[in-house]
Amino acid sequence: MPELPEVETVRRGLQPSFEGALVTQVEQRRPDLRFPFPTDFVARLEGRRVEALSRRAKYLLADVEGGDVLVMHLGMSGSFRIETSDPDPLMPGAFAIPRGKDEKHDHVVFRLSAPSGQSTRVIYNDPRRFGFMTLVERGGLASHPLFAAMGLEPLGNALDGGTISRLFAGKAAPLKAALLDQKLIAGLGNIYVCEALWRAGLSPTRKAGTIASKSGKATERTTALAGHIRDTLNEAIEAGGSSLRDHRQADGTLGYFQHRFNVYDREGEPCRKPGCGGTVSRIVQSGRSTFYCPSCQR
Template sequence: MPELPEVETVRRGLQPAMEGARLARLELRRADLRFPLPHGLSEALEGRTITSVGRRAKYLTMHFDGGAVLISHLGMSGSYRIEDGQDALTPGAFHHERSKLSTHDHIVFHLVDRDGTTRRVTYNDPRRFGFVDLDRAETLAENQYLRGLGLEPTGNALDGDRLAVMLAGKAAPLKAALLDQRLIAGLGNIYVCEALWRARLSPRRKARTLVTRAGRPTPRCHSLADAVRDVIADAIAAGGSSLRDYVHTDGSLGYFQHSFAVYGREGEPCRHDGCTAPIRRIVQSGRSTFYCPACQR
């Protein structure tokens, strides 16, 4: 499933194509994806202008004038394709190559710019694990998919002090705590492994050990907060963690996968200076964890 940097890359690709455009027609080619499409979806959005394309955790949010908000989750195989004249672009970089077969095109946004230019933005999803929901700007925070989500791991909001509050008293392994979406929203398996390696922290360590008895962050807690923010920022800048070469809308390639320090590198030497211990793979809560047992403590 795409992680936060992949979804943010999609958002940035869709933004110039959709913001400011009027939705002339919303073409629904089936009645459901993972769940049934919201009742009255076309009627609520057609004729409205898209004021912004946002993101919350791994959800895309398309805001329309009048207050309607379309929420979109890509699931396992969902993607958006921008068609402008003869060009067709698929923003985002993914683990698996995205489909371009029209048989998997399920929702088509027929857009008109202020200058009359027309384009189509098509949602394609072979497995149909993605879904959409309809809400209002004033109730968005209480949406069934968005309420309860924790802090975004981007920007400066996530620091050692905030992380200490999240981890205090928790006996769960550090990796499990970081994957709790109620604490940090959108942080997934790949980037937790990478952040823990950068901070030299074992994924098995109890989360509460990063907090003093007085509830203050330890130096390791500050280091981990910095590592989480940095690894997410680096992945977004590189276009996500696709394990395939992917050409973005500006022609650049997403190559963050070549910078993985631990993820998928079982048996290979650790990349920390002075450490050549082999990377180990273990399973935690049904997910693969990659780490260096020599320098992650």
């Protein structure tokens, strides 16, 4: 499943096409994806202007005039491609690898008209159909079941050493499990947690509470971890995400952060930390593979 950097990369790719554009037509080609579409899905979007495109954890949120929010989740294999009337369009994304177009998996097509008059087709393709789209009134978004129990965003100043210390204080759960708890921090996934913990020199198996202070104040370890989480995510976003299995950017190109992995999927290879000399190991935690260096992560 695409993680936060992949979703943010897609958001940035879609933003120039969506924001400010009038939705002139919506082609809903099936009644459901992972879940059924709202019965009035098309009617609530056509003829409305998209005011903003944002992200909450791994969800894309398109604010539509009139008070609705189009909530989109990519699932396992969902992706978008952008087609314009420009014969030589400038497509978003940093990497120019052509994307295959299997139209039998094109399930939703948004026809958009920009303020400049340029027309655009944004096509949602999802072979496995684990993604979904729904509409939620903006006023009820925070209390909606999808978002009500969601933790804080890991990007920005809200996540700092003090916050992590307060969240993890007294917790006996393994550190990696605590970081993946979406009720604490929303949007962190397996790949980037492994990478951030390696950078911070922290073992994924140690108790989460051992890096926090009893008072909830920042510690050296929680401050370092917060910084490494942000740095890891931001670097992955700038690289276009990590193209594992089905993930692609909005323009169909591949992300390349996987070429920078220090531990993820590197079992048996030398640790890349200068002076370490250890070997990357793989263990299973809560049914997921964890990659780390037992020599330098304590």
